[in-house]
Every structure is written in C-alpha cells, then in structure tokens.
Amino acid sequence: MEVRTLLQLLAWERGWTYARFRSEYEKAAKELSAAAGEPPSTATVEEQTYRRWTGGKVRGLPNPPAPEILEYMFGHSARALLSAPPSKESPPGAGFVTTINESDLAMTARDAASHAGDAASLSVPDMTLDQLDDDIVALAREYSRTSPFEVYRRAKELLSIAQSMLERTQVPRQRERGYLAAGQSAAVLSAICFDLGSLPAAVSLSRTAALYGQVIEHGPLQAYAHGALAFLSFWGGRPAEAVRLVRTAQQFGGLGDTAMTRLFVIEGRAHGHLGDHAAAQRAIRDALEQGSGSRDELHDDVGGEFGFPSDRVAMSNATTYLLLRDADGAEEAAEQALQLLDAKPQSQRPLLISTQTYVDLARARLLRGELDGVQAALEPAFSVPAEWRGAGTLERMAAVRAGLAHADFRAATEAIELGERIEDFTAAASAQRLTGTPPLAIEP
DSSP states (O other), X not given: OOOOOHHHHHHHHTTOOHHHHXXXXXXXXXXXXXXXXXOOOOOOOOHHHHHHHHTTOOOSOOSTTHHHHHHHHHSSOHHXXXXXXXXXXXXXXXXXXXXXXXXXXHHHHHHHHHHHHHHHHSOXXXXXXXXXXXXXXXXXXXXXXXXXXXXXXXXXXXXHHXXXXXXXXOOHHHHHHHHHHHHHHHHHHHHHHHHTTOHHHHXXXXXXXXXXXXXXXXXXXXXXXXXXXXXXXXXXXXXXXXXXXXHHHTTSSSOOHHHHHHHHHHHHHHHHHXXXXXXXXXXXXXXXXXXXXXXXXXXXIIOGGGOOOHHHHHHHHHHHHHHTTOHHHHHHHHHHHHHHHHTSOGGGOXXXXXXXXXXXXXXXXXXXXXXXXXXXXXXXXXXXOGGGOOHHHHHHHHHHHHXXXXXXXXXXXXXXXXXXXXXXXXXXXXXXXXXXXXXXXXOO
16 A cells, blocks of 8 residues: 555554544643643544545645644654655565555545545536526517516526536536526527627627537537627628628538528628628528428527527518618518518517517618608607617617618608607617617618
C-alpha cells in the first residue's frame, strides 16, 4: 500500500488503528493542557479527519490545537507529518510491515458509499422536469395572447429554473431535458425581447438557444434559433448574413414541414431586403409547397410561438411582397392572412400577427395611392393597447408614415391627420418607451 504521509507511516509502524490513534490524541491533548496549567482539554479527532490527515488530503495546517498535539505525539512538525515521508522507497524502520486492518476496510467502504450517495443526490425529480416542460409548452402556445411583459417575466423565470436544474443533476437524460428546456426558454425570451424593441438582447438570447441546442445536438432547436438569428440579421441591416444563416438552419436534422416553411419564409424576406425578386419569389413558393407530412417535436408538437401556421406564412409573405414593391401580391397575401385569422375563435387570434397584417394591408394600398383604403386598414391597428404595439408593428407603421410624406399625399388633409395618428400611436407604444429609439425601417 502506498504511504501517503509521514503521519500514516508512523501510525502504521506503531500498529495503531484509528481507535488507538484517537485515544493517544486525546491523552496528548490532556497532557499538554495540564503542562500549561489549563483545564483538561476535550480535543478529539473524528475518523474522517484522521483519514484526511493520513491520506494526504490536507492543504495547509489543521486548526489549533491539532498541530501542537500532533507535534507532541510524534516529535515532528505538523507540516512534515501531513506531507509525504522523506523517502517512500526506503521507509524508516526495518521492521515496518504494511498492514490493512478492519478499520481501513470499513472506512474505504464508507468513502465509496458516500461518493455514490453524492452522485445519487445530483438529480432532480422527473416530475419537476415534467412541470417545467408543461410550463414552457403553455407559454409558447399562449405567447400571442399573453401580455408581452408577462411573457418576458415567465420566460425569464423558466430559463432560471432550467439552469438551476442543470446545476443540480448529473443524470444524462435529465441534463438533456434541462438543456432543451433552457434552449426553449431562451428562444421565447429572444422573441419577446424583439417584440419589446431590444434587438441586441434578442440576438444574444437566440445565440444562447442555439448553443443549448448544440450541446444536445437538437436539430429543431438549432434550426429555430438560427432562423431567428437570420430574421434579426436583416432587421439589423445584414440581409446577406440572414441568407447564410437560413442556409445553415436548413441543414440541421430532424426538421418537419413547419420548420422548413418557416425557414423559407425568412429566406424570402432576406432576399426581399436584397432586392432579389427571383430568389424571394422562389423562397415564397418553396414555403407554400412543404407537404411531406413530416413533423418535429419543437415546431409541431410544442407549436405556438415555435409553430408557423398558414396565417403567419401569409402575413410574412405579404411583407416580402412589400419589399419587392409588389402591391398586388402584398394585398392578396395580407387579405388571405386576415381571412385565416378571422376563421379562428376570437380567443385564439394572435393579436401581434393580426395587427401587423392590417398595417401591411395599409402599406399595400398606399403603394397604389389608395388613401381611403389605407385609413380603413389601419383602424383595427389603432385600437391595439400600447403594450401590444411591438417592434414589428412599429416598424411597419413607420413605413406607412414615411409613405404618407410622399409628394403625392403631402397636401392631403387625410394624409396629414393619419400621419399624426401614427405618430401618437408610436409614441405611446411600450416597445418605443422601452428602447427610447425609433423603430427600424423595413425598406431596403
């Protein structure tokens, strides 16, 4: 057996078990206190401490009076006793024979049991993870009908819970679930940060979601996060980067039709910002032609904010047509989106999507110079509460406001009044107040 400390060697030479060592230690403590004229010492040593001292697991010196007692017992400095012997190859004492007693065996068994117990404790109840999963699914599905600030609060809380669980478990399957929950929470946080007008925070959180997906090699989560980064890239004035990110996202495995539809829609918007009519229209067609019947657990089974239903496809395509200056295509897609939204029960209509669609319809009519049609399309949007006026809506409103300043409308009383209403609408918006910056322009 390897001799780890001089203390261990000297105890073995004397044939001391732990029980004998403790007895001698307590005796030495009392002798020292008597010599100093002090009351009898009650100093003792626990078996675990003794094993640490003899096993070389102590850094520095133990607390007093242990150093003084050890030095009194063995005639060596405490630092020397707790360090390796002078020569492990030729231990002092010709008659020294390494022995293993029952105390050593028992302590080894206890150490092993303690380690196993620690490992077993590094887990969380599966029902706790089940609840976390349920809460994330509920938030994703209620996203479009929940106050943005409430979505932010709940998503932040869920991310914190997921991260805490990851710190508490070492069970592989639980860690995989924890990383997925953390990635989904970060993705929802990214979406709401964008709606609240904070582009840098949205980018950072989408990257976080992508990294969590990478850790567990979860294709749908990585694809969703890269798609979000592509969307945020053309919002940040980098449409070419957006195309690259979409192409990367399309290569991840396990994607269903919904995931691919979403990515093609985002690609079409990026090409629209680049002014590439052919590529944008091709992406729109590809988005509408996904019909293999394949699904994935994020975009389809969780759905909600991770989903991409036909009304959202039509709304997004309307925006792409606007970038291409195609008024007819934009109006047709916007009206299709509104028809699909109207077919849903009132409680299931996503307010953010419908509001953006009304504004896109107004912009399509503005391209054709139909001022009356613009005002009619905007009326439903004007009634949206301030907290629901997200960045996407404000950006579209800014484009309408800019269009109303065109020479064709500048002198029209209706255009002047409508422009002022848009300014009031924007000034009262929560996203505008949060960031203190004007909305980004949708036009290339």
